[in-house]
Amino acid sequence: MKKVMIVGAGAHECGRFEGKPFTEIGRVAVQRALDDAGMEFKDIQGAFCSRVFLPQCSGLKVLTQFGRTGIPVVDIEAACAASGACLRQAYNAIVSGQYDIVLAFGVEKVGRGFLPAPNYAEWQVRMGLCQNPQYWSMNARRHMYDYGTTIEQIAQVAVKNHKYGALNPYAMYRKEMTIDEILNSPMVCDPMTLFMVCAPNEGSAAMILCSEEFAKKYNKSKPVNIAACEHRICKHPLVQVAAQYFYPFDNPPATTEASMAAYEAAGIGPDDVDVAEVQDTDAFCEIEAIEQLGFCEKGEGGRFTEEGATEIDGKIPVNISGGLISNGEPVGASGMRQVFEIVCQLRGNSGARQVEGAKVGLTHVYGADGHCAVVILNC
Amino acid sequence: MKKVMIVGAGAHECGRFEGKPFTEIGRVAVQRALDDAGMEFKDIQGAFCSRVFLPQCSGLKVLTQFGRTGIPVVDIEAACAASGACLRQAYNAIVSGQYDIVLAFGVEKVGRGFLPAPNYAEWQVRMGLCQNPQYWSMNARRHMYDYGTTIEQIAQVAVKNHKYGALNPYAMYRKEMTIDEILNSPMVCDPMTLFMVCAPNEGSAAMILCSEEFAKKYNKSKPVNIAACEHRICKHPLVQVAAQYFYPFDNPPATTEASMAAYEAAGIGPDDVDVAEVQDTDAFCEIEAIEQLGFCEKGEGGRFTEEGATEIDGKIPVNISGGLISNGEPVGASGMRQVFEIVCQLRGNSGARQVEGAKVGLTHVYGADGHCAVVILNC
Secondary structure: OEEEEEEEEEEEEEEOOOOOOOHHHHHHHHHHHHHHHHHHHHHOEEEEEOOOOOHHHHHHHHHHHOOOOOOOOOEEEEEEOOHHHHHHHHHOOOOOOOOEEEEEEEEEEEEOOOOOOOOOOOOHOOOOOOOOOHHHHHHHHHHHHOOOOOOOHHHHHHHHHHHOOOOOOOOOOOOOOOOHHOOOOOOOEEEEEEEHOOOOEEEEEEEEEEEEEHHHHOOOOEEEEEEEEEEOOOOOOOOOOOOOHHOOOOOHHHHHHHHHHHHHOOOOHHHHOOOOEOOEHHHHHHHHHHHHOOOOOOOOOOHHHHHHOOOOOOOEOOOEEEEEHHHHHOHHHHHHHHHHHHHHHHHHOOOHHOOOOOOOEEEEEHHHHHEEEEEEEEE | OOEEEEEEEEEEEEOOOOOOOHHHHHHHHHHHHHHOOOOOOOOEEEEEEHHHHHHHHOOHHHHHHHHHOOOOOOEEEOOOOOHHHHHHHHHHHHOOOOOOOEEEEEEOOOOOOOOOOOOOOOOOOOHHOOHHHHHHHHHHHHHHHHOOHHHHHHHHHHHHHHHOOOOOOOOOOOOOOOOHHHHHOOOEEOOOOOHHHHOOOOEEEEEEEEHHHHOOOOOOOOOOOEEEEEEEEEOOOOOOOOOHHOOOOOOOOOOHHHHHHHHHHHHHOHHHHHHEEOOOOOOHHHHHHHHHOOOOOOHHHHHHHHHOOOOOOOOOOOOOOOOOOOOEOOOOHHHHHHHHHHHHHHOOOOOOOOOOOEEEEEEEEEEEHHHOOOOOOOO
């Protein structure tokens, strides 16, 4: 099978940019990816844009600013996993031999008034279980009950992510916080406090993908190989809340399934991963993700975090970008931002946040309706 | 390159179905495609859903009713060409060797209060040029001026499409109309009257795609080959209205580019096409499409239609389903409905509307921001 390389990567900062249209946010990310690749827009043969809350033809609205070259531009949506699904279509378009150079980018602008929670069933809305914090907080409480995970261990995820976020020029929140500040911040949904929860916001990131052959020509920046890109969906009809209690979990969760498929495709295992960006919609979410990705045993995520195994010099550095907790979640672009972080890490370009000798990186996004995408990159 | 076959095709009727959720409309189309293929949902390895005006994760919301098998489901949007783009991703997923059996379906529910016209520039909205009829009516007037096309020739498209729509059990409007009834219906935008214009509405259609090898197993209904599936975008920055007057048209339009690419990929030309479904957002739109697809010379579309060349027994039968004019346009599903019509025609299943001996069929969708998709099927 053809090898697919990322030859250009760029991102717009995450945050809230009042008065700045999504077209400009997206344009900056795409231009930076083109510059990084040493490429002009006319070299691109096809494009995919992930976005969730933006209007139709968002991708084309961004790219029209570079000139209309007639190439197909398709918008992709798969909830919070949209970026992973988008990268996967671009990857496929090269593997299938259709194109040699493809652009995949995510762009998003989520207003503060956000969250109609369109993915929750009516009964959940009536019970007030229709937002992310409620879902994850109930999961957290169950994990604490089943495995003795402590609130301090959960808060430690936020301490870590805010610490690294403070070093990331692309992050929205760039301020270290003590565990007390985090535990004492306003309660959102017990046990999750404000500084443990990510903010839906705005941002964009773009990747230029090439066949291996073309990557020899476009090697201005170090090409990074996409070793696997998998997308799975939770097998339970109710992925939210109730599923945890009413369904016997005889099927592995989507994160486990997607990561197992990705490990198999890449021919590596979780122990081979040097750096990971995982979905930390909130602090507990990261604990569940590292267990399901196989970085530690089921139930051990809290202790694993407390012991520093997910720190920059730990067994498996996780969310050294600051994660969603300090970057926020520009929903349709969030996974692409994670890929951007991993590309920088594998190239050795992450400055103060550089994971020493990182050769294999993983990104994980998990979203509404049980969408999960896992991407493995290596160099 | 791997050959890709359609082994199952199904559709929900087009129309307005108050109180019927899109999940049910989509479910019916998918179930009919599964039945047609003699397949169970668990056989599907990946799925793509095209929709434009529906909420996030629409595809998964439809498919959850069949059981959650964990397969990736991605929503695709490319304005009115969404269905073509969707079919193309499914096609690619098989060509790339990723899957052997893929579902591609479109579903849409557009309310009557519709049309925020999100794809028009602010200056166009201010000038009242922000709806499809205005755009096409200005094009029609220009065509009449340049080529002597008459209003009767344009109305003849609607006469023809309503005539065949009356025979189509899936159509929304199933009533023959005289040319006088059409010309005397309320004026929407001069010269386009009400019965010349398509109505945005609701519907769904689904295709099950297989590699050629798997099509030998799933041959309950006659498999139809996807000979080409191309998607291009208009090269002009202003595809709407003004482009016709202020820009020198030194680039071919998107329909010409997409169809040329499709003809080349399929190794056939416009004269080889036996039956076509083209985008008749309104009556003039079909005239422009048949010229740009190469069925007749530039400027000859009106006369070509008047002479009966696009009738069921003409040189190239066009919109024998009744087209958008009598089916309406369930935006994200409209192109898939066209593909459904062509599959039925190539299988010889179109009853009173059967085009004798049809072996090669073409579908064409054209939409906002200049998206165009052309699919060529043969058997």
